[in-house]
Amino acid sequence: MVQMNRQLVFGFLVAVLPVSGALAKQPNIIVILSDDMGYSDIGCYGGEIETPVLDGLAKNGLRFTRFYNTGRCCPTRASLLTGLYPHQTGLGAMVQDKGLDGYRGDLNNRCVTIAEVLKPAGYTTYMAGKWHVTKHKNPKDDADRFNWPLQRGFDRFYGIINGASSLWDPNSLVRGNQLITIMNDPVYKPEEDYHLTDAISDNAALFIDEHDETKPFFMYVAYTAAHWPMHARERDIATYRGRYDEGYHPVREARLEKMKALGVVEPNARLSPTVGNWDKVENKRWESACMEVYAAMVDQMDQGIGRIVQSLEKKGQLDHTLILFLQDNGGSAEPYGRNEPFVPRAEKPTLKPIPDDVIHYFSSEPKQTRDGWPILKGQIMPGPADTYIGYGRNWANVSNTPHREYKHWMHEGGISTPLIAHWPKGIQATNELRTEPGHLIDLMATCVEISGANYPARYKGQAITPMEGLSLVPVFEGRPLDRDTLYWEHEGKRAVRKGDWKLVAKGRGGTWELYNVADDRSELNNLADVHPERAESMAAMWQAYAERTLVLPSPRKEL
Template sequence: MAAVFGLLSLPVALAVETAPRPNIIVIMSDDMGYSDLGCYGSEISTPTLDRLAAGGLRYTQFYNTGRCCPTRASLLTGLYAHQAGIGQMTNDGGQPGYKGDLGRDAVTMAEVLKAAGYRTYMAGKWHVTKQLKPDGDKSNWPLQRGFDRFYGTIIGAGSLFDPWTLTRGEKAITPDNDEEYQPGQYYYTDAISDYASRYVKEHAETSKEDPFFLYVAFTAAHWPMHALDKDIAKYKGKYDGGYEPIRKARYERMKELGVIKDWKLSPAPQSWKSFPDEHKAWEARCMEVYAAMVDSMDQGIGRLVKTLEETGQLENTLILFLQDNGGCHEAMGRKPRKNPAKGVEPMGKDELQTAMIPASSRAGRPVLMGPDVMPGPSETYIGYGRNWANVSNTPFREYKSHNHEGGVSTPLIAHWPKGISAKNELRQRPGHLIDIMATCVELSGATYPKEFAGQEIQPMEGRSLVASFSKDEDPDRVLLFEHYGKAAIRKGKWKLVRLGYKKPWELYDIHNDRTELNDLSETKPELAKELAGLWEKQANRTRVYPLPKGKK
């Protein structure tokens, strides 16, 4: 353990040395906005996450990278996404920061913690490799990157009733032929939760003397809007009044909770009055299903927490919950499908799903899109759209894939009864995904390696959250963002941000204007220039440059 002490202040080091090392669970949801949890202002029922927040901490200025693949790469490695090789998606852009696969000069949290004696488990969405075929190269699959056990999908999106690239261990499976898991109704969110609970239960039975690391990566609430009827029914009529009353109620509740200040509410892209009357029932249903997806995820986390309680492991388990990006404005499935499938046979028990957007369900029924079909069932493939995403991102601007606050702001809940005495407290400390690795290293007593598997490893970028468990901090630091030319840098209260490669820089005072409505770039040109130069310096250092093929 002595090797890690140089990273720590002495009091924290002594605490880590004398206390049992905690189990660590990192839970990530998909395509959810900053205001979508009850404890961050939402009307959606999330009693489990609310309970964890009430028994621990909520961070109000925590950041992801604005998109699923780079967020996962950054979270897993403690590096900026480009340093990990996934600055965009899982396509090869030909440059070191854009390989579309986790780099070998990066280590995962599972690799670091496994070397420190942790058992390592994962359930859910991987999405940090371009190699998807079950008979192809698996060198960047979970079991090859430090996990002892894995159940989930190698890529993101796809049907929640028939997931694309569904895998247990290294074996491709289907909902019908998984002999280890046959619920009455298969639903991927439930499957992720149930496998996570199973790993915790079996760990207690066979390996309780060792700590464990569990990574739970839900696909809720990413499109398609798929949910179970029982969960959708809870929200029937909830959104019939449209966007404005929901967004206003969230805004006021968030201020009451203290998770935002009295910043101006950013403009909405469209009013409910201007949305076509003939499709309003469909639009409301989209949000009903979205809410049901979040609700179902919370129920699954509740089962996981119950398993921890029943096995006597909850008290010394650090649970961290966060989201991969802001609400998704993409118009996926919001127009009718041009050529719906016809005369399709049901799929066989062993027949693998090979498409992100299936032509038909496993039962052989065509998968439909557009406002003439209500979302929810397996035979639909629809996203909830820009207007509801704007509600999810209350009170911020922009959406998933952007580096304005609506794209990169995430809740972070931290719960650990033995290690966090604070209850229902807020932390204003600015933080980033890169901080999770540093936190795990500090708490586990692990040594972050300079070399791993014969490869020189990049130093981790983050700063541990452990000191903030006892009191709030305001560390002097710089945070960097870039994705498809959208970019930002935050230093202290100042944030410089742009909407694309050739778009102008905007400058904001985040302390007083986090909704980014008062651009100060013209009134503070020297500061904007200074931050732009700092962004270029950091971008060169962290492999944003050279840009992928075709970009200048």
């Protein structure tokens, strides 16, 4: 892995003249997706985590302040890849078949991926990172690979098929179509200890280095950072040592102040209630360490994005590449491993080592490290390979500043994402904000427009569901989109946004709440009783959407 000074990465990003009319050639496109991060985590959206590469992309490009994902990993990935609402792809929930067309746990054959659409237009297609849109992570034969990346339009793939994994020794690790381990991979031999975040970055950079630049390329880079388990290199953790010792609320207050100064929230934005009382935290050193490791994971990802940017510059392709960065959902309140009994670390490995060529688990977690250390949970210091915990609800509330709720929920804390767009040859504006509401479904339409590709009515003999999204190219140019309504549903939690109004429910039979998100994006003042006619009208709109897009029928009784 190449170390670098990220502050210097953007020394070559000089002012460029805007390109008018049609582009001379098709641009490259890179979509970068992070995992389980909140709206305010990266520096250019208010965070104290050091992300100079992403900040540089934003300074030399655009930041969207009202962009949305679907609130959960699998649905987001399905929607991003296809330009459809997730239920239309068969991934309305996660990767389990629930017996209904909207909930099959696999991409269906009525959708196409961006890679499948761009290949006929002359694009070479690459992916590095987390796939997580099929239930077939341990294939018995080639037929089980029907929804793996190479079968869905990608020419080269390195990453994991599963959704969560050790970052030190990932499960379901694949190169091309072949399951591998970190030890028997014939291509990637890092100079220091393997780490999945670095491996994703380095393989993405390798794809660029080896690309034939006479052709355009599309690349999808899907990091697992900063999803649990909290695994990071000690040198990156050291950068944040002690930075969170004052607890949750001071960090949230500082973030909100910075967010207002940056313009990524409205001047009237208010903090949703802080979750967690720092004074009552018994093991403050461990609790602050969880956020230190989380921050280190984000920092490490930013370093890797810097190496991808450097590869583009070496090939003379940076100015002609659209780079989009966004997140799959908000910060995660999942208490993974945090409430387990504390078990101290043994003095030496106590379990039998696992051979280099053996893939030793296919679930979300291992029982041991490859060299025989038992996996530890509870209040063990996170970071090393033998730990497996998340950073918890209280820090997720910090990540989602100033919004309410978390991953899984359709409140703003669950579905709000940064979107950075950097494309010197195609976007005239730099360091500007865009307040037009947008959604993952818009990425397919954007790629189709700038590539000159044709979105098919039929593919491999099958009728294809028409795109739901709109191209963001007008927004790049400062113009609005001809749309004012967006929809969400996940595990009974549901929402619809029409103009400045948002109707949202928590699921499990939860009642509708109504907010004016222009005045109250933190969703603190429920106006459903004040405007019952509006709430009723928007609920009817959501019902029609749900019936049209395979949300209904649902395996959940409350819908």
